[in-house]
Every structure is written in structure tokens, then in C-alpha cells.
Amino acid sequence: MTVAETTPAGAAAVRRRASATKADNIRFAKLVVFINALVPGAMLAWDWANHQVGPDPVALTIHTTGMLTLIFLALTLLVTPLKKITGFAWLFHFRRMLGLYAFFYGVAHFLSFFGLQENFHISWTIHEMIARPFLIIGSLGLLLMVPLAATSFNWAIKQMGSRNWQALHRLVYVTAAAGAVHFYQSTKADKRLPLVFIGIFAVLLGYRVVVWAGGMKKRVRRAA
Amino acid sequence: MADVPKIPSSEITPEGVYMNRRTFMKAGILAGTAAATGLAYRAFNHPPLAPVKAAPLAGVVAASGPADSGFWTTEPRTPFETITHYNNFYEFSTGKQEVAEAAAGFRTEGWKVEVGGLVSKPRTFDLDDLKKISPPEERVYRMRCVEAWSMVIPWAGFSVSKVLEKVAPLGSAKFVAFQTLMDPQRFPGQRDRVLNWPYVEGLRMDEAMHPLAMLATGLYGRELPAQDGAPVRLVVPWKYGFKGIKSIVKITLVEEEPPTSWNEYSAEEYGFYANVNPNHDHPRWSQATERRFGPGGSYKEQPTLMFNGYEEQVAGMYAGMDLDVNF
Numbered sequence: 001m002t003v004a005e006t007t008p009a010g011a012a013a014v015r016r017r018a019s020a021t022k023a024d025n026i027r028f029a030k031l032v033v034f035i036n037a038l039v040p041g042a043m044l045a046w047d048w049a050n051h052q053v054g055p056d057p058v059a060l061t062i063h064t065t066g067m068l069t070l071i072f073l074a075l076t077l078l079v080t081p082l083k084k085i086t087g088f089a090w091l092f093h094f095r096r097m098l099g100l101y102a103f104f105y106g107v108a109h110f111l112s113f114f115g116l117q118e119n120f121h122i123s124w125t126i127h128e129m130i131a132r133p134f135l136i137i138g139s140l141g142l143l144l145m146v147p148l149a150a151t152s153f154n155w156a157i158k159q160m161g162s163r164n165w166q167a168l169h170r171l172v173y174v175t176a177a178a179g180a181v182h183f184y185q186s187t188k189a190d191k192r193l194p195l196v197f198i199g200i201f202a203v204l205l206g207y208r209v210v211v212w213a214g215g216m217k218k219r220v221r222r223a224a
Numbered sequence: 225m226a227d228v229p230k231i232p233s234s235e236i237t238p239e240g241v242y243m244n245r246r247t248f249m250k251a252g253i254l255a256g257t258a259a260a261t262g263l264a265y266r267a268f269n270h271p272p273l274a275p276v277k278a279a280p281l282a283g284v285v286a287a288s289g290p291a292d293s294g295f296w297t298t299e300p301r302t303p304f305e306t307i308t309h310y311n312n313f314y315e316f317s318t319g320k321q322e323v324a325e326a327a328a329g330f331r332t333e334g335w336k337v338e339v340g341g342l343v344s345k346p347r348t349f350d351l352d353d354l355k356k357i358s359p360p361e362e363r364v365y366r367m368r369c370v371e372a373w374s375m376v377i378p379w380a381g382f383s384v385s386k387v388l389e390k391v392a393p394l395g396s397a398k399f400v401a402f403q404t405l406m407d408p409q410r411f412p413g414q415r416d417r418v419l420n421w422p423y424v425e426g427l428r429m430d431e432a433m434h435p436l437a438m439l440a441t442g443l444y445g446r447e448l449p450a451q452d453g454a455p456v457r458l459v460v461p462w463k464y465g466f467k468g469i470k471s472i473v474k475i476t477l478v479e480e481e482p483p484t485s486w487n488e489y490s491a492e493e494y495g496f497y498a499n500v501n502p503n504h505d506h507p508r509w510s511q512a513t514e515r516r517f518g519p520g521g522s523y524k525e526q527p528t529l530m531f532n533g534y535e536e537q538v539a540g541m542y543a544g545m546d547l548d549v550n551f
Binding site: 028031032035036039040043044047051052054055056057058059060064117119128131132134185186188189190192 | 250253254257258261262265266269271305306309310314318320321371373416418419489505507508509510515517521523525
């Protein structure tokens with residue numbers, strides 16, 4: 001306890017300062033997450049600018065952006081279980097940003113396929129996308145993220161009501177599953193890495209099923 | 225409140241200094257975490273490592289034959305760096321850009337190639353015997369991978385037929401089966417059953433006897449680097465790259481179509497013939513175009529040619545065959 005806290009006015013000032021510091025810390029932590037999430041994309045761009053993208057820049061870019069999409073989807077889905085386990089409510093401050101990064105890298109993934117592999121050729125791209133099941137599934141995953149990104153602002157949450165908003169944002173579970181399956185299907189023979197992602201998403205989605213089933217049981221008991 | 229310790233005013237950090245220290249710490253955290261993330265990214269996506277050292281190959285002669293022989297092309301060559309750092313060689317690694325590093329210490333001393341089966345003079349060749357079969361001939365072939373990328377590669381070696389003639393095939397021999405070394409000590413990738421090891425491949429007898437079908441022992445006038453299939457590999461330029469089995473230890477002439485690794489892995493994706501065919505798509509991607517790796521790290525999407533541009537030389541062998549069924 002410091003001397004300042006001995007007077008009521010001093011204590012209020014300390015509380016104010018403490019809450020200002022807390023807000024400041026959260027703002028700073030968000031900045032750290034924002035910058036770190038941008039680093040892989042920035043480095044990929046840097047490598048392009050310096051001709052360090054290896055023998056097959058197209059495959060490298062498509063693969064890297066795809067991996068980043070899955071990583072950020074996993075991080076987004078990790079927030080809720082991690083908060084429940086640790087009790088750290090401040091983790092929620094990062095969830096929206098992580099989700100938006102998943103969308104950002106997902107769009108970059110599609111654009112690198114469309115631009116670098118298909119040379120912005122719309123009819124080739126459509127032809128390919130219809131002909132290949134793994135592209136249909138991947139596109140579905142990405143498309144389902146569009147409404148989520150579009151309603152990721154406070155204003156949208158207020159307009160929709162948090163219940164509706166939450167229901168809509170459960171679509172991310174479908175996106176995660178689609179992303180993992182898309183990765184599995186697109187891999188030629190060494191399926192180990194896709195299986196790792198399938199395992200991670202199975203745990204993250206399984207956790208929600210368990211929580212939901214637990215809630216159901218409670219509701220049934222209460223009704224009886 | 226009497227026990228509140230008195231802090232000498234000299235020990236109280238002035239607010240300005242305190243704020244500066246905070247700013248400094250924040251900058252440190254930001255830079256530190258960003259650097260760590262950057263290093264993690266680099267661990268996965270790093271630029272190619274040191275250039276490959278390969279000894280010059282003695283006595284290489286230019287391929288003879290007119291332009292329509294298929295033995296050479298004037299198309300721009302893919303750089304040595306690309307050919308040696310972008311390899312499908314699962315015995316070392318399933319990452320194309322990881323193979324060079326994994327193959328760096330591979331040694332081929334005492335290598336032997338056993339040629340037998342339906343032949344009247346079975347024989348085991350060591351590397352010196354192979355060199356005596358024919359002076360290495362430089363042939364510039366297009367290489368079309370089933371993954372829809374392609375290269376132009378100056379190989380050195382000789383026609384498969386030269387080896388087969390040495391062992392006098394019997395009339396009953398209809399196919400030639402090839403096998404890669406099985407040695408998980410030297411091929412760490414063989415510890416993981418991604419494919420059913422050892423890698424095996426096969427050709428029909430007439431395909432194996434075609435002058436374009438080649439056993440390569442060199443690349444760009446140098447000894448064949450390990451990542452490209454040292455010491456001896458098959459090159460069949462009108463077929464997808466996976467037919468070009470690497471690090472061969474056994475060649476067996478047989479009566480029935482032999483099993484082949486990728487066909488065993490997934491028969492609807494990879495056929496026994498695996499002739500380059502822009503009209504027969506892989507189930508997961510189109511084979512109509514290919515990404516050609518050119519000089520200076522350039523790449524270009526271009527149409528894929530029937531039989532990889534060797535139609536004139538090889539189409540006769542497949543006359544009357546439905547290439548959509550026998551893909």
C-alpha cells in the first residue's frame with residue numbers, strides 16, 4: 001500500500017490509474033498479437049521481393065497461406081477452451097483478431113491459387129473448382145468465413161443480438177472441418193501433417209460437443 | 225498505517241523515467257516476439273542451402289542424332305540449382321525442398337546393379353562396369369512431373385537397351401522391373417511407410433528397348449547428385465517423372481506386368497503406363513498445362529504436349545491402345 005491510497009481521493013486516482021493501465025496493457029497485448037500474426041505474411045512478401053521463394057514460388061505461396069489459415073483457425077478455436085481451463089478472461093480480447101487473420105490468410109490462399117496458379121483466368125478457375133472435390137470443400141470453408149468476417153464488428157453484434165450472432169459464428173466449426181479435410185485431400189501421399197490438423201480440430205470441436213452434451217444433461221435434469 | 229515503510233524519495237522512480245522504461249519494455253516485447261515468430265517461420269520456409277558439390281563426369285559426349293531424334297532440345301534449361309533442390313525422392317524426404325539436405329551425405333561406393341530374370345546371361349554390374357557399357361552421352365530431355373510442373377534437364381547416360389543387350393533377354397521376357405535400394409539407414413524416409421518400400425517401377429519390353437529410355441549417371445556434365453538418384457536412375461522422357469526410378473539396384477526381366485509403387489499406392493491416380501497425356505486429368509488436378517521452371521528461377525504455365533512432346537518418337541508403341549483406359 002502506498003501513501004497515496006491513504007486518502008479517499010488518492011485511492012480513486014490509483015483505481016483509475018490501475019484500470020487505465022489495464023486497458024493500456026490489453027491494447028498493447030492486442031498490438032503484439034496483431035504484429036506477430038502479420039509476421040509470416042510479411043516475410044512471405046519479403047521473400048518474394050528478394051527472389052527467395054525457391055524453385056516453385058507458386059506452390060510455396062499456396063501452401064504457406066493455406067497452412068497459416070489452418071493455424072489461425074486452430075488458434076481462434078483454442079481461445080474458448082483455454083479461457084475455461086485457465087480462467088483468463090482476457091484471452092477473449094484476441095479471438096476476433098485471430099479469426100480475422102484466419103480469414104485474411106484464407107483469402108490470400110484463394111488469391112494465390114486464382115492468381116498464381118490459374119493466372120487470373122476465371123473460366124479455368126471455375127472449371128478446376130467444379131471438377132475437383134477438394135477445391136469444392138476448400139471453397140465452402142472459405143465462403144462460410146465471409147459472413148463471419150462481415151459481422152465481426154461490435155455494431156453487428158448489437159444489431160443481431162448476441163444469441164443470433166453466436167449461432168451464426170458457429171459456422172466456424174464447419175470451416176475448420178472443411179479446411180482440415182481440404183488439406184488432407186490435397187496432399188499427395190504423406191498425410192501425416194493433414195492428420196495432425198485433423199487431430200487438433202477433432203479435439204477443439206470435440207471439446208464443444210462435450211460441453212454441449214453436458215449442458216443438455218443439466219437442462220434435462222432441470223426440466224424433470 | 226504506521227507500518228507503511230518510508231520509501232526514500234531518492235528511490236522513487238520519477239514518472240517520466242517510469243514511462244520511458246515501460247515504453248522501452250514494450251518495444252522489447254514487440255520486437256522480441258516478432259523476431260521469435262519470424263524465426264519460427266524461417267524454420268519452415270528457408271532459402272536453399274549451400275550449392276551442391278558434384279564431381280565432373282569424365283568422358284561425356286554430346287548426344288548424336290538429328291533434331292527429331294528427341295535426344296536433345298534447344299528449349300532453355302532448368303538451372304542446376306533448381307534440379308538439385310526440388311526433388312521428389314521420398315526415400316530421403318517427402319518435402320521436395322528438404323531432399324537435398326537429407327541426401328547430402330549419401331555414399332555410393334561399392335554400388336551394384338543386379339540384372340537378371342528372363343535372360344540367358346544374368347550379371348551383376350558395379351559402377352565401373354556400368355561406365356564401360358557406353359561413354360556417358362549428354363541428352364537434354366524435358367521432364368514432366370505428374371504434379372504438373374516440368375523441367376529441361378541435361379542428363380548424361382546411355383539407353384537402357386545397351387544394358388539389356390549385355391544380358392541377352394529371352395523371348396519370354398515381356399516386361400522389365402526396376403528396384404531401388406532398400407536401406408533405411410541411408411534412406412531415412414524408408415522408416416516411414418508412406419509408400420510400400422522399396423520403390424519399384426516397370427516398363428514394357430518395347431518401351432525399355434526404345435532408344436529414348438535412358439539410364440542416367442550424370443547431370444549437367446557432373447556425377448549424378450544423390451538427390452537426383454545417384455548413382456544410376458531411369459529416365460523415360462515421355463512418361464511422368466515418377467516412372468524414373470532412382471538409385472537402382474536391381475533390374476529383372478519378367479513375363480507379367482510388374483507391380484509399380486505409385487500404382488500400388490493409388491491405381492486410379494497413377495497408371496502403369498503413366499504416359500504424359502494432357503487429355504487425361506489426374507483426379508485432383510488438370511494435366512492440360514504444366515509449370516515450367518526456366519533459367520534464373522523463372523516459371524511459366526504452358527500447355528502440356530502429348531507424350532511430353534515425344535509423340536513422333538514413341539506414339540507408334542501405343543497404336544490402337546485406349547490411352548484413357550491405359551493411362
